[in-house]
Amino acid sequence: MPLRVRLTLWYGTALALILIIFSTILYVITARSLRDAVDQSLEETAAAAVRSLEERGFLPLIDETELMSQFPELARIDKFFQIFSPSGTITIRSPNVKQHEMPLSRQALEVAYSGRTLFESAKYPKEPPLRLISVPIIYRGNLLYIIQVGTSMDSVEQTLNRLLLVLLVSMPVALVVSLAGGWFMAGRALRPVDAITLAAQRIAGGDLTQRLTVPASADEIGRLANTFNDMIDRLETSFRQIRQFTSDASHELRTPLTVMKGESELALRRPRETEDYKVVLESNLEEIDRMTRIVDELLFLSRADMGEVKMEHLPVPLDTLIEDVHRQASLLGQERDIQVMLRATASAVVVGDELRLRELFLNLLDNAVKYSRPGGTVDIALTIEQGEARVSVTDHGIGIAQENQPRIFNRFYRTDDARAHTKKGTGLGLSICAWIAELHRGHIEVQSKVGEGSTFTVMLPLAPAST
Ligand SMILES: Nc1ncnc2c1ncn2[C@@H]1O[C@H](COP(=O)(O)OP(=O)(O)O)[C@@H](O)[C@H]1O
Ligand SMILES: [Mg+2]
DSSP states (O other), X not given: XXXXXXXXXXXXXXXXXXXXXXXHHHHHHHHHHHHHHHHHHHHHHHHHHHXXXXXXXXXXXXXXXXXXHHOGGGGTSSEEEEEEOTTSOEEEEOTTOOSSOOOOOHHHHHHHHTTOOEEEEEOOTXXXXXXXXXXXXEETTEEEEEEEEEEEOHHHHHHHHHHHHHHHHHHHHHHHHHHHHHHHXXXXXXXXXXXXXXXXXXHHTTOTTOOOOOOSSOSHHHHHHHHHHHHHHHHHHHHHHHHHHHHHHHHHHHHHHHXXXXXXXXXXXXXXXXXXXXXXXXXXXXXXXXXXXHHHHHHHHHHHHTTOOOOOOEEEEHXXXXXXXXXXXXXXXXXXXXXEEEEEOOOOEEEEOHHHHHXXXXXXXXXXXXXXXXXXXXXXXEEEETTEEEEEEEEOSSOOOGGGGGGTTSTTOOOXXXXXXXXXXXXXXXXXXXXXXXXXXXXXXXXXXXXXXXXXXXXXXXXOOOO
């Protein structure tokens, strides 16, 4: 069942219940208070009659003419009255009760003897219902008379019937009108949801450039649309990255293959000296090494992406690690006449994987040496700042232009300067470095100027003080 129908049904049911309860209460309270008002007025009239009898010293009333001259207003009021003797026979009654006899009921007589007042309802065929009050008049312990005052309930019944009619007619009308309103509102509220569904279908169909128009309101629907758009943004970015990555990877692997193919074909064109074949094979071996490295690094990164690379969580003393790495880098530097200097070491312990951290620092030092000019120096420093271990690697080589700095951590990205400077390199080293730093809840920052050199700083959280 559509949400719109369900919402409207729920709403309608709740509203109908409320209307029914409300109308019932309204009807009952109105009926009760109208009847109470009648009773009260009967009581007041009876009390007035008793008072005037008292004033006359309870003299027996002889006839109607006398009564009418005593109480001329009787002819006009909407009430009638009768006065009964203690035996229950009528002594006198007002002129407006002429149609038929209305004897005193047994119960009224009994109650009168016990000195109490009684209210009764009476109904004669083809007449509106009556309401009666019977009041005993007791003088010195003897029952003298019973005064009965009555009135027709006609107007009360009519009022109640009209009220019932109004309620019965207006209730369904109100229900229908507000159901229609509810249906309209639910439709309005749910329209953005339909729009989102349509857009989602288009996007699922492959069009990742689609976005939802976000309603201006910051309500649930607005938040949903925003979240949805964010999700598509991320999807689009990662799809673009995957496409880019695939094309970069193919390109990087294609270059060495082209070189190998060209050289091999050239060598095979005519018979050659053994020495020439050796040169070609050596060159090919170099390209194969390069491809092997690319494939190894790719494999590592893709396993890392899938969370398959295991990492230790052990305390690693950074100072000894850095000293060790420094020795290794010095050997690297010797080949290119570059001096690697250890400028500062602080004693710092981080939690993590020593092998991976070693790889991270060696990658940075490899870059620093590789992109330095012969005769240059590379500095390493380990310091502690704001509860973090900072390892910085500084060179005075080719540097990186400001606009390229955000991209050097992307897979396969190499600056044009770097490509011109050396063929050695895959563009994957810094991606691996960034990944390792992240696994240690740290990060890497770059400061660099073209032609002047670069500083890569690795920030790592210190191990919690061991007790
Ligand atoms: N110390 C450095 N000096 C200048 N450029 C650097 C330095 N380190 C990294 N880069 C730039 O960042 C790019 C990516 O580095 P990396 O991922 O290690 O790839 P690779 O070392 O294989 O070129 C390099 O190609 C280079 O353009
Ligand atoms: Mg590198």
